[in-house]
Amino acid sequence: MSALTKPLFAGSKAEEQEDPKEHLMHDRMPRGEMNSMMLDSMHSTTWKYWTVTGVLAAIVATCLFYAWYYLIMNGLGVAGVNRPVYWGIFLVEVVFWIGISHAGTFISAILRVLKVEGRRPFTRAAELMTTFGLVQAGISVFLHMGRVWLSYWLIPIPNERGLWPDFHSPLMWDFMAINTYLLCSTMYLFLPLIPDLAMARDRATGWRKTLYKILAIGFRGTEGEWKNLKTAMNIFAFAIIPVMFSVHTIVSWDFAMATRPGWSSTVFGPYFVIGALHSGMAAVAIVLFLIRSTMKNMKYFLRPEHFELLGMLMLLVSMAWAYFYFNDYLVPWYGGDKWEKILTNFIQTGPEWYLWYLMLFCNVVVPWAILWNRKWRRIPWLLAIVGFLINVGMWLERFIIIPETLTINRMPFTWRLYVPAIEIALTIGNFAFFFLLYMLASRLIPLIPVWEVQEGQESHVLRKIGKARISAVSEID
Template structure:
């Protein structure tokens, strides 16, 4: 591309925006850069170190799950009155993280935020892996996992149907639909890029495997036309879906009668928190990944800065939600409600509450400063705070309300067991193992989509846009 064409493209913009792809902005360079990660004979040494650790943790996860299934849910710290413990905390934590991927792919797509193209693939993959971790918890939490199919409306020997008016059943539908649609969305985006890998493959195995999953994609304009329409429809479907999933998760709490849970603020508050935690996790994983695999020109500082802005905005929303809860507890005049919130801040779990406020409300405020939000180390540390804070938020909601329920005689203090701790650590192992495998064997950046934001992708790019729209 010539310099002219670049400047001509910028004339079209209301003001000059920073470029979405830095360095060599040739179409072939994008292919080379992204496929190079997959085609390199050996991944970086750090990859081996990382996957050794994470796969060991995954094995530990499977060990813990096997022990739980063989022994019973009693190996966890769940006990009267806190019948929901780390299992539900971790489920909500992982489902929340799973929201960033589809948000980036769907909502930012509908809003025509073109900067999403460099990060949507990795974020969607994270969505899937986080849903895997999240889905694990409710299924092992049921205890008798061999009858977990009772959750689904399949004819069974009891001749009963599930209760469709229960939030727990809504949850089954919401999370499984979300996992399925996210998988379809992710895979559909992968198809053209798998075709690229197929056409560049040098070994028969790679050609066969990538070719099989590329479904024979040939880049036909007729195919692209339907593909783009399908992508737009999926984005339009996934947008309300992503908002519904965490709303439904919040119904698990809000529809019950427990003080501290029974509030109408929960759906928007949970959704904002989910986006917040999801973007936190994307920053946590993308900052090292782009360094490790040399994708700095595609995932630019501008992408990271934009994500930090989203973290700042949603973190402030979460802070507003915390304040609103306290205001309503006072303004509503319900003494039980007021007790629950005073107990949250000043009761036995005060440490969790104030740590949560620091991580979720105070820490992101540093991102107002441009120097901090464009500094890799600073944003990495803040994103870690966000992850910790959002875990604590779910812990505070679940545990403080349950351990101070209606009967003061049964009040208690929740303590996790070693199985709780190892299972949770193990889910990080599973998540990161899947992510590392994804980075190594699949295109981490949506190749075809990034090409569409390059100047060379637009007809008449060489002659400027003054000629007007396309002919015909």
């Protein structure tokens, strides 16, 4: 009698064995060469780069700054916000961009704490998204304010008018949390950047030399400097995680603290956090694809394995989002409250019904249908498309939560469909500004943390176990 009841595998041995060089950590390269590759990618600017930058700058100038000027000169009447929808796309943008900003912290801090080695080459690209995303969120708040020149009233300064910010209000918590997050994430972006700025300083000439010399703050890489830097980075990695959770939880409380149908939900905090991660991770996939396909030498640093890791995280987060969304949907539906029922019917069968179905398609169907497959996860352009669709879905989710939900309240005589006006131009301007900042940053700061990549390569070895060579990691720092 045969010992085997059925064949164990159908593929060939050659297919099974992966070339270790496919992994960045095992495809070692001298540090000097990696530095040159990084700097080369920063210094090379083609006409295509300047054309795209110019177009983005023109869009920002007209759609954002001119439209904003027009809004200020004519008042919020030129926007679509009106009774009962006072929170329109401006607030959708705030929530959306804060969500995008969560990716940097998640990838850089959580994956750093968990020692996920695959994070190394793309932490900075994600951290930059955090800072630039928060800049867009801040701009959107100012746009929403209308009389933006009075924004200093939010700052607690004793004054003759007797105005004082109410620290008991969720909007004030929001102000505190977003500012804390913006300041801390900017510092967290800068810390691991210092050694790379020192590397750039050592090679640069002209105005770049002066710039990097100032920014590198005199870093050489002595034992004491590394110790202080690593200690500070560790503190940030652990401390910024709860701050990240608090920010979007507090954003959700802006809605959940109001006793209105569609908003008053105890699950809103974690639901918002997971939604933020959903859009943030997806945005990282888009940005990594763009960096990889438009910048020189990036194919060495950003490989299919990194997209695979990102794809797995996106799938996981998509499942978690679906779980929270179902929770948030089921309980009011089961409760049978009259106004909740009307609102649910309005969202699913009202004049904008297609937005709800498109949201579910983009946030659940697309990632689940594609990201389960390892081969597909490793295709950068496919992951970027999935990322784009997820962001469409997440933007729609925020649109449904804010203006659509505000349309239906307990006073039917006020119901009115929200039709955005100048907000559309400002939204285009917001997106263009994000990409413009990214384009400029890509030529000024090393988007790949080269020292972290080298550190990873130093600590990875291939161990021979039986017939196979297995990757092993040891801590050298």
